[in-house]
Amino acid sequence: MTVSRSEAPLIEVRSLTKHFRLPGGWLTGKRRVLHAVDDVSLQVYTGEALGIVGESGCGKTTLGRLVLRLLDPTAGQILFDGREIAKLKKSELLPLRRQMQVVFQNPQQSLSARLRVADIVAEPLRTVGGIADDQSRRRVLGLLEQVGLGAQHLDRYPHELSGGQCQRVAIARALALDPVLLVLDEPTSALDVSVQAQILNLLVDLRQRLGLTYLFISHDLGVVEHVCDRIAVMYLGKIVESGPGKEIFAAPGHPYTQALLGAIPSQMSRRGVNWLCCRVMSQVRQPAIWLSIPHPVPVGTGYLPD
Ligand SMILES: Nc1ncnc2c1ncn2[C@@H]1O[C@H](COP(=O)(O)OP(=O)(O)O)[C@@H](O)[C@H]1O
Ligand SMILES: [Mg+2]
Numbered sequence: 001m002t003v004s005r006s007e008a009p010l011i012e013v014r015s016l017t018k019h020f021r022l023p024g025g026w027l028t029g030k031r032r033v034l035h036a037v038d039d040v041s042l043q044v045y046t047g048e049a050l051g052i053v054g055e056s057g058c059g060k061t062t063l064g065r066l067v068l069r070l071l072d073p074t075a076g077q078i079l080f081d082g083r084e085i086a087k088l089k090k091s092e093l094l095p096l097r098r099q100m101q102v103v104f105q106n107p108q109q110s111l112s113a114r115l116r117v118a119d120i121v122a123e124p125l126r127t128v129g130g131i132a133d134d135q136s137r138r139r140v141l142g143l144l145e146q147v148g149l150g151a152q153h154l155d156r157y158p159h160e161l162s163g164g165q166c167q168r169v170a171i172a173r174a175l176a177l178d179p180v181l182l183v184l185d186e187p188t189s190a191l192d193v194s195v196q197a198q199i200l201n202l203l204v205d206l207r208q209r210l211g212l213t214y215l216f217i218s219h220d221l222g223v224v225e226h227v228c229d230r231i232a233v234m235y236l237g238k239i240v241e242s243g244p245g246k247e248i249f250a251a252p253g254h255p256y257t258q259a260l261l262g263a264i265p266s267q268m269s270r271r272g273v274n275w276l277c278c279r280v281m282s283q284v285r286q287p288a289i290w291l292s293i294p295h296p297v298p299v300g301t302g303y304l305p306d
Contacts, residue, residue, distance in 0.1 A: 008082060009043035010181060010213050011067060016040045016076035018062050036062040038237035046180070049207060049214035051224030051245070053260065054234035060217045063234070064183045067215060068100050069093050098128055101174035105186035107166035111158040117144070117169050118154040124176045143172040147202060164195035171202070175210070185217045200226055221260050225249065233257045
C-alpha cells in the first residue's frame with residue numbers, strides 16, 4: 001500500500017550511533033563496547049510506513065528507542081519535523097511526546113495488570129492531555145471503537161482479554177493523544193498467526209484513515225511487506241539496504257537481504273496468494289532459515305575494543 005508522501009521527512013536520522021558499555025570479561029577484565037546502532041541514516045516521510053527489518057539483536061529496538069528519544073544517542077542527529085531533537089533535555093522533549101507514540105511487542109506486559117481498559121487508555125489523556133475524567137470516558141470509547149473494541153471492554157482488566165484484544169488496547173492508548181508518528185516494535189510477534197493478520201490489517205487501515213506515519217520494526221519480511229511502503233534492512237547495527245518493498249523483493253542487493261528473503265515463500269507472495277497462507281508457511285520454515293544466514297561475527301555480539 002502506498003500513501004502519498006510529503007517532501008520534507010517527518011523523521012530524519014543522520015549517522016545515528018548508540019554504543020553500550022559492557023562490563024569487562026572475566027578473563028581480561030577489559031570493558032567492551034557494543035555497537036548496537038552504528039552510523040545509521042534514514043528518512044521517514046509524513047504518511048509513510050518505513051519497515052526496519054532484521055534478525056534478533058541487530059539493533060532494531062535500540063534504533064526505535066533512539067528515534068523516540070527514550071535513549072540518548074552516542075552520536076548523530078535526529079530531526080523530527082525539521083527540528084534537531086538528539087540533544088534535547090527531558091523537559092524539552094515533553095511537548096514532542098504527544099506526537100510520537102510506541103506500541104510494543106508484548107501487549108500483556110506493556111499494559112498495567114492493575115488497571116481497567118478505560119483507565120489504561122485514559123492515562124495519557126489525563127496525564128499529558130489534561131482532559132477531565134467525564135470527557136475522557138467518551139474519548140476512550142471513541143478510541144476503543146477505532147481499534148475494533150467497544151463499551152463492553154471498558155471495565156475489563158488485561159488478563160480478561162485475548163492477546164489480540166490487548167494489542168488493540170495498546171494501539172488505542174498510543175492513539176489517545178493524536179500522534180503523528182507511531183513506532184511499532186514487533187507489534188504482532190507475540191500473537192497467533194490468525195490474530196497477527198487482523199492486527200496488521202487494523203494498522204494498515206488506521207494509517208490510511210488517520211494519516212499516520214509508521215516506523216515499523218519486525219524480524220519478519222513478510223509482515224513488513226504487508227504494512228510498509230519502504231523497507232530498510234538492518235544487520236549488525238547498520239542499514240545494509242533500503243528501498244521500496246517491491247524493489248527489494250524483486251532484486252535484493254545485499255547477501256543478508258537475500259538470505260532473509262529465503263525465509264518467506266516469495267514466489268507465492270509475488271503471485272498474490274493469500275497473505276495469511278504465506279505467513280503460516282514462513283513460520284514453519286523459519287528455524288532452517290536462521291541457520292542459513294551467513295554471519296561474519298556472531299549476531300548481537302558486535303563488540304569492539306574500547
Ligand atoms: N541497555 C542495554 N545495555 C547493553 N546492551 C544492550 C542494551 N539494549 C540493547 N542491548 C544490546 O544491543 C543489541 C541490539 O539490541 P536490540 O536493539 O534490542 O536488537 P533487536 O531489537 O534487533 O533484537 C543486542 O546485542 C542487545 O543485547
Ligand atoms: Mg527488538
